[in-house]
Amino acid sequence: MPPAAFALRLAAPMRGIGIESSFDVLHRARQLEAQGRTIIHLEIGEPDFATPEHIQEAAYRAMRDGYTHYTPSAGLPALREAVAEHVARSHRVPVDPEEVVIVPGGKPTLFNTMLALIERGDEVIYPDPGFPIYESMAKFLGAALRPIRLREELGFRMDIGEIEAALSPRTRLIILNSPHNPTGGMMTREDVQRLARAVAATDAMVLTDEIYQRIVFEGAHHSIFSEPGMRERTVLMDGFSKAYAMTGWRLGYGVMPREFAKAVTRVIGNSTSCTAAFTQMAGVAALRGDQAPVARMVAEFRRRRDLCVPRINQLPGFRCRMPQGAFYAFPNIEATGFTARELQDRLLEEAGVAALSGTAFGPGGEGYLRFSLANSLENINEAIDRIAAWLDRQRTAGQR
Numbered sequence: 456m457p458p459a460a461f462a463l464r465l466a467a468p469m470r471g472i473g474i475e476s477s478f479d480v481l482h483r484a485r486q487l488e489a490q491g492r493t494i495i496h497l498e499i500g501e502p503d504f505a506t507p508e509h510i511q512e513a514a515y516r517a518m519r520d521g522y523t524h525y526t527p528s529a530g531l532p533a534l535r536e537a538v539a540e541h542v543a544r545s546h547r548v549p550v551d552p553e554e555v556v557i558v559p560g561g562k563p564t565l566f567n568t569m570l571a572l573i574e575r576g577d578e579v580i581y582p583d584p585g586f587p588i589y590e591s592m593a594k595f596l597g598a599a600l601r602p603i604r605l606r607e608e609l610g611f612r613m614d615i616g617e618i619e620a621a622l623s624p625r626t627r628l629i630i631l632n633s634p635h636n637p638t639g640g641m642m643t644r645e646d647v648q649r650l651a652r653a654v655a656a657t658d659a660m661v662l663t664d665e666i667y668q669r670i671v672f673e674g675a676h677h678s679i680f681s682e683p684g685m686r687e688r689t690v691l692m693d694g695f696s697k698a699y700a701m702t703g704w705r706l707g708y709g710v711m712p713r714e715f716a717k718a719v720t721r722v723i724g725n726s727t728s729c730t731a732a733f734t735q736m737a738g739v740a741a742l743r744g745d746q747a748p749v750a751r752m753v754a755e756f757r758r759r760r761d762l763c764v765p766r767i768n769q770l771p772g773f774r775c776r777m778p779q780g781a782f783y784a785f786p787n788i789e790a791t792g793f794t795a796r797e798l799q800d801r802l803l804e805e806a807g808v809a810a811l812s813g814t815a816f817g818p819g820g821e822g823y824l825r826f827s828l829a830n831s832l833e834n835i836n837e838a839i840d841r842i843a844a845w846l847d848r849q850r851t852a853g854q855r
């Protein structure tokens with residue numbers, strides 16, 4: 456008898472797991488490029504800068520010095536110390552290296568934290584629109600979803616009153632992200648203080664995703680991590696991807712209560728074991744070395760923002776706030792008459808501009824597009840010209 460055909464059967468939670476649709480758009484853009492089209496890439500969320508030279512040199516040196524073996528699961532002491540010093544300085548609170556857990560990228564701190572905390576039916580509060588992995592992981596773990604709508608009128612800040620109303624005895628985790636992807640909004644000191652007071656009356660933990668913390672154009676970064684009484688229930692997630700243009704190195708960290716750090720370290724022992732050793736030594740060089748490349752990169756993002764957002768505002772049907780941080784513009788496109796997804800697809804296929812539909816970040820992103828400013832000023836301007844010409848063609852076609 457011939458063997459029965461094998462049927463792949465995935466575990467049920469896989470039905471909840473999503474992806475970042477920037478990778479889908481990138482894939483389609485590459486297909487169009489293979490057909491000879493030129494596409495301007497404004498879909499990608501990674502700095503268009505090289506990793507600073509001294510960081511690369513530190514990795515080469517570390518490899519030659521034998522940093523090519525396993526490290527402790529929580530990370531090399533040298534990097535945990537450097538991170539503790541850095542976070543203590545940036546957040547003006549004492550940090551012990553034992554509270555630092557090194558991981559391969561920003562994302563794993565989110566993954567490990569949620570895996571270690573969330574049980575089926577627990578409630579997770581997160582921003583909508585927001586980084587899609589928050590919702591994807593919450594669904595994967597069977598959590599009850601409690602998205603908080605970000606509103607343009609509030610500068611895309613979470614309305615703390617809405618979070619207060621959403622808090623319940625089942626709230627297990629509140630995810631914050633400031634500066635925020637995709638909107639560029641930031642929490643104010645008052646937001647952070649009010650939220651800290653509200654959370655103190657619950658059993659919830661907080662994960663504050665601060666991967667864009669160094670990329671701030673206006674005002675100051677305020678973190679709930681620095682608020683009195685919050686340390687015992689807060690996980691600070693950060694990494695090297697954005698600040699040091701190190702997306703491909705996969706290096707990040709979490710700072711969390713000591714007991715929780717031990718739990719997360721056990722999770723790591725069951726998955727990646729540790730983060731690449733020479734990469735960790737490059738991280739030490741990044742934090743301890745010259746910070747001028749970070750400042751130069753942020754200055755360039757600011758220049759692009761200042762020059763491009765006014766031009767985006769001149770596109771018919773577009774209305775765009777100045778992002779306060781991160782490197783995205785998030786224009787409202789409702790007045791164009793297109794849905795966000797339609798406009799994303801047609802700009803890619805017909806205008807050769809790859810942008811992301813706001814709905815890639817949740818239903819709250821309907822009516823918006825995300826443009827990444829991680830491309831040269833020349834290319835971003837060319838993209839805006841192409842969109843202007845395309846919108847003009849739609850208008851004249853409509854008149855015919």
Ligand SMILES: Cc1ncc(COP(=O)(O)O)c(C=O)c1O
Pocket residue numbers: 500560561562563586632636664666694695696697702706707
């Ligand atoms: C808000 C936010 N958090 C986390 C990450 C993940 O960072 P990493 O690439 O270091 O995993 C990103 C990347 O785009 C992000 O935008």
